[in-house]
Amino acid sequence: MIELKVEALSREAFAPFGEVIEASEAVQHFTINAGSTERYHDLAGLDAGPAGRLIVSIFRGQPRALPFTVSMMERHPLASQAFVPLSNRPYLVVVAPPGAAPTAQDLRCFLASGQQGVNYATGTWHHPLLAIDAVSDFLVLDRAGEGPNCDEVVLEPTVCIPADR
Template identity: 65%
Template structure:
C-alpha cells in the first residue's frame, strides 16, 4: 500500500490567523501598551492568556532546540489537555509552529503551519495540538511558560498519514 504525503502550506504568523489556537506574543502597535518607569519603558501588557489549569501553577523554563532541516516530515503531534503552553524566542531566529484544533485526534487536513519571526512568541491554548519545537537556522533558546502540577499533561499521537513542510522560499 502506498502512502500519500501531503505538502503543507506555510502561513505568516498573525494574531488573526493564529487566534483559533491561542495567542501571538509580540510587542507591536496592535498590542495594548503604555509608558511606565518615568517614561523610560514601554509596557506591552497582557499579551497571552496563561492558563495553568486546575491545581496547576505556572512555571518558567528555557528550551534549547536544535534546528530542523526543511523539508521536514510531520509524523506526530502533541497537546497539553490541562493547561496552555507559551513559547517566546530568545535567540531572534525564525521558527515554525504546526497546530491543529483541539479534537480527539488531528488529521493531515487539520494541520496549519505558521512561520514565526524571531520577535514573535506563541501561546498554545489548552488542548491545542502542536508539533514539538521546530527551530530553524541554528540552535535556538525559547522561554517557556507552562504548567506544573498533578496529573499527566501531554498527549502524543502518531499521524495516520505523514505530511511535509516544504523548504522556505
C-alpha cells in the first residue's frame, strides 16, 4: 500500500485543483460598512455548470480515524464544489488532477486548518469529506440541476494516510 505524505494546505500547492478559501493578506481585501467590516473579496470561481444553479448546504462530517485507507475518489464533471469549515477544526483534503481516472501516484493529501475552505475546480478528483478529530460541519456550495454530476472510481492499489500527520 502506498502512503500519502500530508502537506499543509496553501494557495500555491492547491492551485492545480481549485482555490483555497481563506481570509489572508494574500487575497484582495478592503474595508466596508463604514469601517466595521473587512471584506475578503472573490475568493473562489464558483461554477454552476450548464443549466445548473448554485445551492448552499451544510454537511456534517463524522471524524475519520487515522491511519485512513483511501480506496475511492470522486469528481463532479459539470460544476465546482466548495467546502467551508464551520466548526474551526482541521480536516484532510485528498485530490488528483482533472482528466482520466486517477491512480495512487496521482493523489495529493493536504491538511486544512479550521479557517481554510477549498473549492474543487470542475472535474477535479477528490475524496469525499474527511473530517478528523471530531464531528465537523461544513458549508457546501455546489450544483443542483439536470444531468449526472458525480463520477466515482475505485483505487487499485489503495493509499494510506498515516496517523502522524
